Amino acid sequence: QVQLVESGGGLVQAGGSLRLSCADSGRTLRGFAMGWFRQAPGKEREFVAVISWSGGSTYFADSVKGRFTISRDSAKNTVYLQMNSLKPQDTAVYYCAAGVSTLPTVPSQFAVWGQGTQVTVSS
Numbered sequence: 001q002v003q004l005v006e007s008g009g010g011l012v013q014a015g016g017s018l019r020l021s022c023a024d025s026g027r028t029l030r031g032f033a034m035g036w037f038r039q040a041p042g043k044e045r046e047f048v049a050v051i052s053w054s055g056g057s058t059y060f061a062d063s064v065k066g067r068f069t070i071s072r073d074s075a076k077n078t079v080y081l082q083m084n085s086l087k088p089q090d091t092a093v094y095y096c097a098a099g100v101s102t103l104p105t106v107p108s109q110f111a112v113w114g115q116g117t118q119v120t121v122s123s
Contacts (some may be wrong), residue, residue, distance in 0.1 A: 009117030
């Protein structure tokens with residue numbers, strides 16, 4: 001069974017960078033597209049980025065395009081979200097999720113979710 005654990009969140013100043021990690025403690029992530037979502041207080045969960053199971057395709061929300069990158073290391077069974085040029089509006093709990101579609105972007109297309117990691121960007 002896939003069990004996802006996020007790490008790497010924290011407090012950073014605007015313009016700074018963070019790298020989030022998502023590891024599977026149950027079984028391999030091979031075969032799953034992996035996505036990142038975020039949820040700010042009082043707002044709905046928002047798609048951030050997704051990477052295909054092969055790592056060959058990625059897709060980003062317009063709000064993070066050019067600032068965030070997503071990658072996966074199959075040997076380490078880990079997916080990463082590199083966040084650069086962070087803005088206060090990036091503040092949210094970030095979740096990783098495993099999906100079965102090619103490049104899923106909506107929550108209903110993801111079968112397994114992590115518990116989330118807090119990212120806070122100060123101005």
